[in-house]
Amino acid sequence: MKIDMRDFLSNYSDKKVYFITNPGNAGDAFITYSTYCLFDELNICYEIIDPNNDISISNEILFFSGGGNLVEGKYDHLYKKLKKYLNNNKCIILPHTIWGYKDLVQETHRNLIIICREKVSYELCVLNGANKNNLFLSDDMAFYFPQNELSQFAIKGRGHGYCLRTDGESSKLLYINEFNKDISLSWNGELWGNYLLSKYVTYSLASYLSQFDEIETDRLHISIFAAMLNKKVIMYPNNYYKNRAIFENSIMQKYKNVNFVNTSTDLLHSDYVMNLLKNAHLITD
Numbered sequence: 001m002k003i004d005m006r007d008f009l010s011n012y013s014d015k016k017v018y019f020i021t022n023p024g025n026a027g028d029a030f031i032t033y034s035t036y037c038l039f040d041e042l043n044i045c046y047e048i049i050d051p052n053n054d055i056s057i058s059n060e061i062l063f064f065s066g067g068g069n070l071v072e073g074k075y076d077h078l079y080k081k082l083k084k085y086l087n088n089n090k091c092i093i094l095p096h097t098i099w100g101y102k103d104l105v106q107e108t109h110r111n112l113i114i115i116c117r118e119k120v121s122y123e124l125c126v127l128n129g130a131n132k133n134n135l136f137l138s139d140d141m142a143f144y145f146p147q148n149e150l151s152q153f154a155i156k157g158r159g160h161g162y163c164l165r166t167d168g169e170s171s172k173l174l175y176i177n178e179f180n181k182d183i184s185l186s187w188n189g190e191l192w193g194n195y196l197l198s199k200y201v202t203y204s205l206a207s208y209l210s211q212f213d214e215i216e217t218d219r220l221h222i223s224i225f226a227a228m229l230n231k232k233v234i235m236y237p238n239n240y241y242k243n244r245a246i247f248e249n250s251i252m253q254k255y256k257n258v259n260f261v262n263t264s265t266d267l268l269h270s271d272y273v274m275n276l277l278k279n280a281h282l283i284t285d
Contacts, residue, residue: 002137003115005038005095005144012044017061019046020081022069023190026183027142027221029201031067032192034145035094036199041146048193058088065094065192066117066141068220068242072100074168079104086112095138097121097242100128108134117141118245127279139250142224145202153206153229161212163222169238173263174218183208184219220246227255235260 019039021032039046046063049055062085069078070093078093079101085091086107095117098105108114108131116122117140125135162180164170183205192198205225209215215226218236220243226233235251235258237243247260 005115005138005141006042008115008136008138009038009042009044012061013042014045015061016045016047017063018049018057019063020049020065020085021051021192022065022067023051023077023188024067024069024192025185025188026201026205027219028065028067029187029192029198030145030205030221030225031141032065033195033198033202034143035065035141036195037146037149038141038144048195050193051190057085060089062089062091063094064091066096066115068097070096070098070101070104071240074099074240082107082112086110095140097245098125099240100124102128105130118242118249120241120245137249140220140224140246142221143250143254145225145228150206150228153203153210155210157211157213157231159212159214161209161215163209163215163217163219164236165218165238169240169242171218171237171239171263174236181208182219184222218243223247223258224251227251227258230257233258236263 022028064078064082069075082091082104090111092113093115095115097117098114098121105114105125105128113134114125114130115136115138116125117138119137122135122137126132162177163183164174164176164180166176166182167185186204187201206229209222209226209231210229212231214232215222216234217223218238223233223235235243235247244260244262247258251258
C-alpha cells in the first residue's frame with residue numbers, strides 16, 4: 001500500500017527523534033532539506049546525529065534520510081549506520097531505493113521500518129523476506145519540498161539545459177556535449193546535517209534550473225526539481241532501475257511535462273533478480 005509521508009510522519013508530531021543524514025551530492029541536499037521542512041511543519045522535535053561523533057543511543061526513535069544509499073555493491077554507508085543502531089533502537093528508513101542487503105531487510109521482523117520510494121525496491125524487499133507490516137511504499141522525500149518556496153524560482157527561462165551524469169551511475173550511453181553541466185556534483189560529501197547548507201544548496205539547484213525552458217538529464221532529482229519548476233524535461237535512465245522505477249511510481253502521475261526516454265536495460269534483467277524470482281517460485285527455468 002502506498003502511503004503519504006505527511007500522514008506517516010504526523011504520528012511523530014511533538015515527539016523527540018534522532019535524524020541521520022546521508023552523504024551525497026546536491027540532489028541529496030534537496031532530499032534532506034525537504035525532510036527538514038516536513039519535520040518542521042509537523043512539529044517533530046529532531047536531533048541531528050553528527051556523523052563524526054560516535055555517540056551511543058538506546059531505546060530511541062531514529063530516522064535515516066531517504067535516498068539511494070542502500071544499493072548493495074554500490075553504497076554501504078547507510079547499511080553500516082543501520083547495523084550500528086538497530087539492536088537497541090526503533091529505526092525508520094525514509095523513502096529509499098533498496099537493492100540487496102537481505103540481512104538488513106529481514107530486520108523488519110524486529111525493530112526496523114522500511115519505506116521504499118518505488119515498487120521495484122518494494123518487491124525486492126518482499127522477495128528478500130521483509131515483514132510486510134513494517135514495509136511501505138511512498139514517494140521520494142523531495143516531492144514534499146514546500147510549494148510556497150517554489151514561487152521565487154518561477155521564471156520563464158530560455159534555452160536547453162544539459163545536466164547529464166559524469167559519475168559512476170551514468171549509463172555511459174548518452175553523448176556528453178560541451179554545454180553539459182553535472183550541476184548535482186557542485187557539492188558532494190558528508191554535508192547535509194547542516195540545515196542552512198542543505199537549504200541554500202537546494203536553492204542553488206533551483207536557481208540554476210530556472211534559467212532554462214527545457215532540461216535534459218539522467219539525474220533523478222534534477223528531473224524532479226525541473227518538473228516542479230514547470231520545465232520541459234527529457235529524462236533518461238541511470239545505470240540501474242532507479243530512474244525508471246521512480247518515474248513510474250511518482251513522476252508520471254504528478255507531472256505531464258516529463259518525457260522518460262528508456263535508452264537501456266537495467267538490473268531488472270540481472271542474474272540476481274532472476275535468482276530471487278526463482279527462489280520465490282515466481283518463475284521457473
